[in-house]
Amino acid sequence: AQTVTQSQPEMSVQEAETVTLSCTYDTSESDYYLFWYKQPPSRQMILVIRQEAYKQQNATENRFSVNFQKAAKSFSLKISDSQLGDAAMYFCAYRTPLRANSKLTFGKGITLSVRP
């Protein structure tokens, strides 16, 4: 079974600084997808960034980028120029294609606070 591990329950960053959120996963599959979701106090689940395992290039979305290390099964999220609105819970998630149940497997989440 696939598992996703986020070992840090909380992190804090100064506004305008850079922070990296860690995520590791375990799978025997070679083809899969990885996601970071943001959950602000409104509880809405917002997709931040996605990475296809077959792509070697790390995904980027504006201030958000990932460091995808397939051999190490590591998928960290880097937030540059942190803003107060980045304060939220962040979930790392894994999904396989071509399966009867392409569910998302989530990590436990990390709460990010941003200091003004």
Place this chain on the structure above:
Amino acid sequence: EAQVTQNPRYLITVTGKKLTVTCSQNMNHEYMSWYRQDPGLGLRQIYYSMNVEVTDKGDVPEGYKVSRKEKRNFPLILESPSPNQTSLYFCASSPTGGADGSTEAFFGQGTRLTVV
């Protein structure tokens, strides 16, 4: 506007009183699923549906039922709620049945359920 709509957003009920949380999507998605979110556990899948009249258990199905009579609706039914079902519930939909795992999952706004 493309969206997944859950109702109600908040619900307090008593043990044993049957309840239904509705979920509706307007994007013509085949795949729908329900997750529950608990502190320290992340999101876990309860049930999923590949298409109309096709449903199956996820990781934590005990105490829940679902139905998929129409493509757009996927209600979650708690026949006899118990306090351990107090949780935050999310409905999600995707445009395929998992053939393309990169496809973003669209989440509803969440339902905060308290069973006393």
